[in-house]
Amino acid sequence: MVLTHGGESCRAAGPAARQTLEGAQSLAPDEASSETGRAFASEHAWSETGFGGPGVVWGVRAGGDGPPYRTAVDTREPAYTCGCGEEASPCGHALGLLLLDASGDRTPERVKERVEEPPDWVAQWLTDRRPRAAPGGPASRAAERRAARRAERITGGAQELEERLGDLVRGGLAAADHPEYALWEETAARMVDAQAPGLARRVRGLGSLPASGPGRPARLLxxxxxxxxxxxxxxxIDRLPGPLAATVRTRVGLTASAEGPAVRDHWLVLAQYDTPDGRIVTRRTWLYGRDSGRTALFLSYGAPGRSPARSLPVGTVLDAEVTPYPGGGRLRVELGPEFGESVVTTAAPPGGTTADAVAAYGHALRDDPWLDACPVTLRDVIPAPSGDGWQLVGAADGSALPVAPSALSRPGLWKLVALSGGGPLTVFGECGHRGFDPLAAWCTETSDDDEPSAAAVALA
Known part of the structure; x- marks a missing residue:
């Protein structure tokens, strides 16, 4: 039996580069451009849009009393052109097209349907600029200069944040220990200006800690x-080992492309769920490679008003290739070509004890010290009450792992308890310093004729 509380479709063949939603957002030179981009991330905001493939999108938007704004983006660099005259690069219109393109369906059939012949003004722009886009050429050097300028801004933001943290420690945490304290939102805005969205998210998270109940000073520290x-x-960062440096770049908000050899396997969907991130919805899909024994995380995103592409029910098995992203223990992957049709199974993945889960989280912290939780599968555990919460108790050794507070308010916990009925389960979830967050569970039932059977129950 499967219990879950919950993708992105496979990429098109060929080397066409396409920004993810997080990658497109990270290109915003300032918060104003980011807001404008999100406003234009809809086909209704344009009088016409097109996809030239590989890697070219365009749109036309009415510009008031003047001529319409013609905007085009080559996602392979990316490079932009727009008639709005804004000094920001990319402008809000180009960001809107990038977000709109990143949120679309990526299946090969849909990509083939979308491909159009570029209009003359787009074709002329491509002709004028692509000969200069070779490595070492003007376009390449310009991209390097943009990357260097962004690194400088992030460094300036990190230095300012260090000063503010120092002031906080010198003044005492008591000064920040009430919900009305506005330092965090102001500081987060400064990190957005520094083009470090990862730092901004962590700073903004500090603002909720003063109202988080008993033990908040320790959590804030x-x-x-x-x-x-x-x-x-x-x-x-220049003194860090390569994998750790990649993790740091990801944590501050710099995006990277999937790299390294692709891994083909039969990937079992362990869990899938959506989390809001402002106006963007992030879909997290956990996969398990039956042959490689590898657990992988696949992220997809939904633009404002749209659900993320590709829903993969728990128990689905994909014969597919995945390519890992650098950093973070290389858990995150890009889903590549699929081979044949997917199938559905109720077979559970292999699991370990609660002690194995805690040890796995400790090992994961070596690769990513900022990791809140890591994926683990527990074998033969029974949900049981513990004080004001719940815990998962090993049926064999009696060891226990507390259920994370965030899971206590979800209806899935009660379905998990009902599914167990006092018997052992195989449970997949995320194990971290706040406890274990159960995301899916498997058990075997006995039918009326005493034959074992399995069934799937989705979490509401």
Whole structure:
């Protein structure tokens, strides 16, 4: 039996580069451009849009009393052109097209349907600029200069954040220990200006801690320490080992492309769920490779008003290739070509004990010290009440792992308890310093004729 509380479709063949929603957002030179981009991330905002493939999108938007704004983006660099005259690069219109393109369906059939012949003004722009886009050419050097300028801005933001953290420690945490304290939102805005969205998210998260109940001073100190560690790591990134440096770049908000050899396997969908991130919805899909024994995370995104592409029910098995992203223990992957049709199974993945889960989280922290939780599968555990919460108890050794507070209010916990009926389950979830968040569970039922059977129950 499967219990879950919950993708992105496979990429098109060929080397066409396409920004993810997070990658497109990270290109915004300032918060104003980011807001404008989100407003234009809809086909209704344009009088016409097109996809030239590979890697070219365009749109036309009425510009008031003047001529319409013609906007085109080559996503392979990316490079932009727009008639709006804004100094920001990319402008809000180009960001809107990038977000609109990133949120679309990526299946090969849909990509083939979308391909159009570029209009003359787009074709002329491509002709004028692509000969200069070779490595070492003007376009390449311009991209390097943009990357260097962004790194400088992030460094400036990290230095400012270090000063503010120092002031906080010198003044005492008591000054920040009430919900009305506005330092965090102001500081987060400064990190957005520094083009460090990862730092901004962590800073903004500090603002909710003063109202988080008993033990909040310890949590605030812990999160400030982790933020200081990330700041220090960025400022000394040249001295870090390559994998850890990649993790730091990802944590501050720099995006990277999937790299390395693709891994083909039969990937079992362990869990899938959506989380809001402002106006963007992030869909997290956990996969398990039956042959490789590897657990992988696949992210897809939904633009404002849209659900993320590709829903993959738990128990689905894909014969597919995945390519890992750098950093973070290389958990995150890009889903590549699929081979044949997917199938559905109720077979559970292999699991370990609660002690194995805690050890796995400890090992994961070596690769990513800012990791809140890591994926683990528990074998033969029974949900049981514990004080004001719940825990998962090993049927064989009696060891226990507390259920994370965030899971206590979800109806899935009660379905998990009902599914168990006091018997052992195989449970997949995320194990971290706040406890274990159950995302899916498997058990075997006995039918009326005493034959074992399996069934799937989705979490509401």
């Amino acid at each position: 812990e999160e400030c320490a982790l933020l200081h560690l990330l700041d220090s790591a960025w400022l000394g």
